[in-house]
Amino acid sequence: AQSVAQPEDQVNVAEGNPLTVKCTYSVSGNPYLFWYVQYPNRGLQFLLKYITGDNLVKGSYGFEAEFNKSQTSFHLKKPSALVSDSALYFCAVRVFTGTASKLTFGTGTRLQVTL
């Protein structure tokens, strides 16, 4: 089955420090990978995606992610965390079935940034 895994339920980091939120994928063929962020009682906001091209993808709010084919990973990173980055982060992969496709989400990682 095609899926993504987020091994960490929660990541804690101090403001100003770099952060990494991990994601690994399992797909057949070329993966279409996404990161979304969710604030409390809100829908998901798109951060970035990897379809093809450069392995380092830059997205919204200073976030970036690195596609690593050999390690089947797509970790989300930010050089300097902010308290306002505290939220729930979801990694997702687009799964294709025939002519249709749908996003399959990981279980989410809660990022807590403290002063």
Next chain:
Amino acid sequence: GAVVSQHPSRVICKSGTSVKIECRSLDFQATTMFWYRQFPKQSLMLMATSNEGSKATYEQGVEKDKFLINHASLTLSTLTVTSAHPEDSSFYICSARDSVGTRPHEQYFGPGTRLTVT
């Protein structure tokens, strides 16, 4: 960026009644819309996919007669929870994709609807 709205944002209803949730794409034509359900502290579970003008495709285990989906126009999809029960209480999120536009791989999410069935 593209905007997707949902209405209502929060609804409380009595057991046995039906509730309709609207999802609108405000600045693009949503050829495909998705309905998700999210339980507390859990990931999003896809309930169904709908393409404008055709019947929705439901995921395994989702009752199509209980969760009625209508996608009658390119900017509006509705989810009706029929004969709601307390176990239907959840956060429902819609999402839309412009499959023929300039960003066919991006999916835009609504702010969600918190349904509480008493």
